[in-house]
Amino acid sequence: MAEKPTLREDQQLLDLEPLGQIGSEASASGGQLTRRTFLSGLGAAGLVASAGPLSAAAAPMGQAEGAAGAHTVLTVNGEQHDLGMLDTRVTLLDALRERLYLTGTKKGCDHGQCGACTVHVDGRRVNSCLTLAVMVSGKEITTIEGLGVPGRLHPMQAAFVEHDGYQCGYCTSGQIMSAVALLKEPVGPSDHDVKEGMAGNICRCGAYPNIVAAFQQVRNHSTMNG
Amino acid sequence: MATQTTPPSQSNVIGRSVARIDGPLKTTGTAQYAADFHFPNMAHAVPVQSTIASGRIEKLDAAAAQSMPGVLLVLHHGNMDKLYRVVPNDFSATTSEARPPFEDRTIYYWGQYVAVVVAETLEQATAAAAAVKVEYSQTPAKLSTNLGDYAGKRPSVSQRGDAEKAFAAAPIKVDQTYVTPAETHNPIEMHATVAAWEGDSVTLYETSQGVVNHRYAMAQVLGIPRENVTVVTRFLGSGFGGKLFPWPHSALAAVASRRLQRPVKLSVNRTMMFSNVGHRPLCEQRFQLGATTDGKLLSLRQDYINHTSLIDDIDEGCGEATTYLYSVPSLTVTRALAQRNVGTPSPMRGPGAVPGLFAMESAMDELAVALNMDPVELRLRNDATKDESNGQPFSSRHLKECIETGAAKFGWKQRTPAVGSMRRDGRVLGWGMAAASWGAYRFPCAATVALEVDGRVTVRCATQDVGTGTYTIFAQVLQEKTGLPFERIGVHLGDTSMPEGPMSGGSWATASVLPAVSSAADSVVKTLLQVANSTAGSPFAGVDPAKLQLTAGRVHQAGEPAETGVPFEKLIAMARLSRISADGNTTAIFEDPKAKGLSLHSFGAQFVEVEWEPQIARLRVSRVVTVIDGGRIINPKAAANQIKGAVVMGVGMGLLEQTVYDPRTGQPINGNMADYLMATCPDTPEIDVTFLDYPDLAMGEYGARGIGEIGLAGVAPAIASAVYHATGVRVRTLPVRIEDLLQSRIREA
Numbered sequence: 001m002a003e004k005p006t007l008r009e010d011q012q013l014l015d016l017e018p019l020g021q022i023g024s025e026a027s028a029s030g031g032q033l034t035r036r037t038f039l040s041g042l043g044a045a046g047l048v049a050s051a052g053p054l055s056a057a058a059a060p061m062g063q064a065e066g067a068a069g070a071h072t073v074l075t076v077n078g079e080q081h082d083l084g085m086l087d088t089r090v091t092l093l094d095a096l097r098e099r100l101y102l103t104g105t106k107k108g109c110d111h112g113q114c115g116a117c118t119v120h121v122d123g124r125r126v127n128s129c130l131t132l133a134v135m136v137s138g139k140e141i142t143t144i145e146g147l148g149v150p151g152r153l154h155p156m157q158a159a160f161v162e163h164d165g166y167q168c169g170y171c172t173s174g175q176i177m178s179a180v181a182l183l184k185e186p187v188g189p190s191d192h193d194v195k196e197g198m199a200g201n202i203c204r205c206g207a208y209p210n211i212v213a214a215f216q217q218v219r220n221h222s223t224m225n226g
Numbered sequence: 227m228a229t230q231t232t233p234p235s236q237s238n239v240i241g242r243s244v245a246r247i248d249g250p251l252k253t254t255g256t257a258q259y260a261a262d263f264h265f266p267n268m269a270h271a272v273p274v275q276s277t278i279a280s281g282r283i284e285k286l287d288a289a290a291a292q293s294m295p296g297v298l299l300v301l302h303h304g305n306m307d308k309l310y311r312v313v314p315n316d317f318s319a320t321t322s323e324a325r326p327p328f329e330d331r332t333i334y335y336w337g338q339y340v341a342v343v344v345a346e347t348l349e350q351a352t353a354a355a356a357a358v359k360v361e362y363s364q365t366p367a368k369l370s371t372n373l374g375d376y377a378g379k380r381p382s383v384s385q386r387g388d389a390e391k392a393f394a395a396a397p398i399k400v401d402q403t404y405v406t407p408a409e410t411h412n413p414i415e416m417h418a419t420v421a422a423w424e425g426d427s428v429t430l431y432e433t434s435q436g437v438v439n440h441r442y443a444m445a446q447v448l449g450i451p452r453e454n455v456t457v458v459t460r461f462l463g464s465g466f467g468g469k470l471f472p473w474p475h476s477a478l479a480a481v482a483s484r485r486l487q488r489p490v491k492l493s494v495n496r497t498m499m500f501s502n503v504g505h506r507p508l509c510e511q512r513f514q515l516g517a518t519t520d521g522k523l524l525s526l527r528q529d530y531i532n533h534t535s536l537i538d539d540i541d542e543g544c545g546e547a548t549t550y551l552y553s554v555p556s557l558t559v560t561r562a563l564a565q566r567n568v569g570t571p572s573p574m575r576g577p578g579a580v581p582g583l584f585a586m587e588s589a590m591d592e593l594a595v596a597l598n599m600d601p602v603e604l605r606l607r608n609d610a611t612k613d614e615s616n617g618q619p620f621s622s623r624h625l626k627e628c629i630e631t632g633a634a635k636f637g638w639k640q641r642t643p644a645v646g647s648m649r650r651d652g653r654v655l656g657w658g659m660a661a662a663s664w665g666a667y668r669f670p671c672a673a674t675v676a677l678e679v680d681g682r683v684t685v686r687c688a689t690q691d692v693g694t695g696t697y698t699i700f701a702q703v704l705q706e707k708t709g710l711p712f713e714r715i716g717v718h719l720g721d722t723s724m725p726e727g728p729m730s731g732g733s734w735a736t737a738s739v740l741p742a743v744s745s746a747a748d749s750v751v752k753t754l755l756q757v758a759n760s761t762a763g764s765p766f767a768g769v770d771p772a773k774l775q776l777t778a779g780r781v782h783q784a785g786e787p788a789e790t791g792v793p794f795e796k797l798i799a800m801a802r803l804s805r806i807s808a809d810g811n812t813t814a815i816f817e818d819p820k821a822k823g824l825s826l827h828s829f830g831a832q833f834v835e836v837e838w839e840p841q842i843a844r845l846r847v848s849r850v851v852t853v854i855d856g857g858r859i860i861n862p863k864a865a866a867n868q869i870k871g872a873v874v875m876g877v878g879m880g881l882l883e884q885t886v887y888d889p890r891t892g893q894p895i896n897g898n899m900a901d902y903l904m905a906t907c908p909d910t911p912e913i914d915v916t917f918l919d920y921p922d923l924a925m926g927e928y929g930a931r932g933i934g935e936i937g938l939a940g941v942a943p944a945i946a947s948a949v950y951h952a953t954g955v956r957v958r959t960l961p962v963r964i965e966d967l968l969q970s971r972i973r974e975a
């Protein structure tokens with residue numbers, strides 16, 4: 001007999017919760033990001049990590065997956081996850097999504113062509129689908145879940161809400177992770193420069209103009225105040 | 227004045243730009259899409275694809291795959307559960323491919339699923355899928371991209387006057403053939419199904435633009451009662467038409483899950499996205515325009531043909547916008563289908579109209595050149611005052627104003643007509659334009675609105691938000707009707723256990739849901755006021771409900787300020803109720819007496835600037851002005867985003883997109899996102915969107931027509947027109963290629 005399928009606790013919550021306006025930074029501050037909200041947004045990463053919303057207990061991981069295994073410990077959003085002897089074929093993307101249930105990071109192509117899977121490894125943006133999980137054992141990985149949560153958005157997340165920097169939302173995690181990393185890269189001031197910097201993240205809904213506007217707002221506020 | 231009079235509308239939230247209510251979920255990775263669902267003990271399925279385009283499976287050896295670590299099951303034609311077809315032309319239960327997976331051993335197209343491997347992990351299933359050995363006998367595949375040699379029947383689509391005679395007699399003629407290539411929808415979210423059985427009922431977590439249809443169709447395919455199928459799509463990573471109807475992988479996941487008695491996830495990969503889940507078919511269209519020397523159309527003939535699969539006859543419908551856009555006394559439209567060994571086509575954003583308008587508006591541009599007339603002037607001269615295909619008046623048509631407004635915003639007056647005559651910053655400029663149109667539809671919808679004892683108002687409807695902002699539109703109506711802030715409004719969509727709503731397709735979701743939500747909200751308020759009147763202890767006990775009203779969440783006497791009233795949840799609690807709920811319904815537009823005898827369409831105009839650098843043969847779309855007559859716009863912020871996104875897609879259609887089938891194998895040879903080019907961030911032009919915002923009251927009280935497709939219509943022909951203006955090269959086969967541009971005689975900027 002099959003086990004009765006059940007949702008994870010947080011999924012059940014979401015499934016029962018209707019969509020409502022979850023107090024966003026964007027509406028609260030009218031998009032006027034102060035240095036304080038900017039910093040508190042960044043601070044959210046720590047909070048989420050310690051809240052540790054997901055447990056890996058149910059994952060079919062570790063023993064005898066049929067290929068070479070390697071002991072893999074991933075540090076994601078500040079929290080360590082021991083994945084045991086992990087199948088070395090597992091990409092960072094699939095480790096996040098299918099083993100740690102951090103499904104905020106999306107798979108759009110699995111070939112490094114779309115950017116939907118962008119995460120930070122030691123502060124730099126990478127395509128997690130082109131990264132084997134074993135390669136980043138011991139490195140600092142940040143995913144969209146580590147950036148901010150509803151009600152306590154990172155300034156880039158808030159700016160995406162304010163500027164409608166998405167439609168379907170599927171490329172959005174990758175766009176935001178890319179944009180946050182781009183803030184620290186040497187990118188010129190014009191919209192054109194930003195477009196080039198974001199060229200690796202495809203949005204089939206075509207929300208590009210609003211994505212660029214969101215990026216520019218965050219950058220201008222953070223340099224102005226900091 | 228603190229007093230408020232009875233407002234039909236509590237706020238001006240309808241028609242106001244609001245941030246999407248699901249924004250915080252989408253920006254934090256919290257929104258759950260189909261492939262994000264996980265269950266304990268879930269197994270992973272990976273399909274095996276055919277490596278030939280035409281033939282038969284002679285032998286399928288799954289032994290090696292079966293014995294690989296973690297493998298639980300290999301399904302194929304030889305051991306598949308019985309699956310059924312759906313009733314043909316039953317529009318409430320439609321599948322994309324008529325043939326259920328593994329029905330026979332015949333191969334109809336490259337990539338067709340021939341087996342599916344299920345294993346404990348995705349990696350194990352992927353490895354084992356590669357180990358399934360299949361031997362085929364091949365038959366010659368029909369893969370020619372030339373549809374011009376078609377010799378079969380050409381059934382009539384529309385007919386008036388005598389187009390042949392009028393064309394022969396016309397002093398000015400255009401007679402050209404236009405080709406639009408196969409295109410792939412390529413939403414960033416790949417299709418996926420997570421299937422989980424409980425007894426003899428199944429829940430399918432789906433990437434669906436129509437959960438209700440998906441339920442009806444899958445019940446038929448699986449041969450189980452409809453009530454045993456639940457389909458859930460909480461969030462959808464867009465679809466553009468590709469996710470309207472179930473594809474074979476949904477049945478594969480359901481069967482695998484039933485066999486194993488375990489939840490199964492099947493995620494289509496990007497290669498399969500090009501072969502197994504639809505595409506816009508290759509279309510070839512001959513246009514013959516006859517006109518007077520002063521530019522009045524005398525005749526129009528369109529003969530179109532599109533390719534289809536061997537399994538299904540899918541008519542792209544390129545005549546969609548041809549018959550009513552312009553005034554022309556003689557008109558003939560014919561259609562034809564050419565079977566090819568490709569996967570089944572499916573509607574893609576603006577099906578029919580978008581390729582049809584590429585051809586028609588390109589032909590109009592050529593006519594303007596032949597007449598030595600401004601293309602704007604040519605359109606205005608041929609504006610139609612009624613739908614000449616059926617004699618009906620338009621419910622609301624402002625094409626002329628779209629064109630005039632667009633021309634003014636674009637600065638069209640500065641245009642000099644000669645090819646290559648305009649320059650800026652060392653580049654040649656090309657300015658082009660085209661008209662756009664798309665039908666307006668409204669389909670049945672039911673919705674339940676409830677005032678809850680916890681002070682919230684909720685709505686439930688089994689439609690889904692494809693990404694356009696449907697969640698937020700529901701919330702806007704509830705806010706308008708109750709005066710509650712978004713924080714106290716809950717919207718539940720995307721689950722077939724709720725009242726049945728429309729598909730998200732054809733730009734009709736908004737127009738279809740609005741009347742249902744609005745009428746449900748009105749009845750729920752009415753019941754609330756009756757409860758206020760009849761509940762013992764209520765301050766309004768015995769007060770005529772007609773003298774009461776709900777403002778900002780409070781029930782109060784009409785004419786008194788809202789603050790003198792009582793929060794509605796207090797009254798619900800006094801009456802010892804958990805909630806007061808009511809259902810609302812939308813009727814289909816074709817059953818609505820208000821819309822009877824009217825021709826319902828949206829209109830638009832696209833103005834495009836390209837920059838041409840002849841020295842390095844580089845072309846860029848630099849600026850687009852779009853004016854849309856799409857009825858009333860409910861949320862201008864999301865609407866403008868959608869139109870801009872459609873324009874971006876139009877840049878791809880004009881300059882980049884084409885699915886190329888290998889003529890030897892039938893494999894989409896550029897079946898990945900590096901080789902199938904789509905517009906990226908740097909390809910994005912400056913885009914200026916204007917909505918005329920005339921409510922179309924034939925559509926319902928809000929007058930919304932829907933804007934999902936119209937933004938893409940007309941972009942590609944406007945680009946081709948601008949390309950001609952800059953380079954002198956007339957491109958009649960999309961996309962515009964560098965090879966085409968190298969023919970330009972404009973060698974210097």
Ligand code: FES
Nearest residue numbers: 108110112115129
């Ligand atoms: S999924 Fe990694 S780049 Fe597309």
Ligand code: FES
Nearest residue numbers: 167169203204205
């Ligand atoms: S928001 Fe849909 S792909 Fe970017």
